[in-house]
Amino acid sequence: MPEDKPDRDESLHSAVARRITRLRRDRGLSLSALALQAGIGKGTLSELEAGTRNPTLGTLYALAGPLGVPLTGLVGDGTGRGVSDDVVEARLLSVRTHDDGGTTEVFWLTIASAGTRVSPAHGPGTVEHFRVVRGSARVGVLGAEQDATAGDALSWHGDTVHSYASTDGGAEGVLTIETPARRDGSGAGHAVIMR
Structure with missing residues (x-):
């Protein structure tokens, strides 16, 4: 194994x-x-x-x-694996490691109705995308968060401190995290954010 x-x-x-x-x-x-x-x-x-x-x-x-x-x-990359805290639960839907060493992770994200989850900066060039499926959320770079409701999608640089919160009764959606290959070739580098 x-x-x-x-x-x-x-x-x-x-x-x-x-x-x-x-x-x-x-x-x-x-x-x-x-x-x-x-x-x-x-x-x-x-x-x-x-x-x-x-x-x-x-x-x-x-x-x-x-x-x-x-x-x-x-x-680990086992589908269904999840981690949580008092505000956010992230359950892995899929992960792909690309030929260049970068990764794309897709999570089902559940945001509790109360509280804010502040996430530290991830590796250089990391970009996050969140599509709200149910409820409403306030997500993005700390201090520049944006509101989104069901059907909306937002993107932000994950290599800066960012946050997740629900604006009304909780939220659920799909979070995609794109982590480019590390500059030293072993896996986190640069990406261009598209809005």
Whole structure:
């Protein structure tokens, strides 16, 4: 069984723990260095790597940036896999790794009726697209968010801090995250945003 395609019975905690540890070591980072770059506590990172802490969406996105991988690089590419926090649940619909090393991830995103999810910047050149299917949302680059209702689609640079919120009773839709290949050839670079 390949290293990054765990048994279906393996818990998300264990799979995420193994991936974070492997990526951190591959990049020559100590626990302290990665925790500092991700803006999380060293104890939190240690518990994630031990598989004893729940991997929340916010923490995983905070780690994905410094590790230079898309979200699926941490949670796996199994359709239906999901992560959540108090505001957002993201369930993977599909992921494609392109010949150049870039990725396109497609998630079913559910935004709770209350609260705002602030997401850290992802890798350089990352672009996000959100099409609202039900409800209404306020999404985009922090401080420049835009409103959207069912049928609307918005795009923004995901390599800057951005947020997700519902403007009235919750929202659901399709979130597509395009992460270009890294400039060093190992996977996050440049993309052009189209509106």
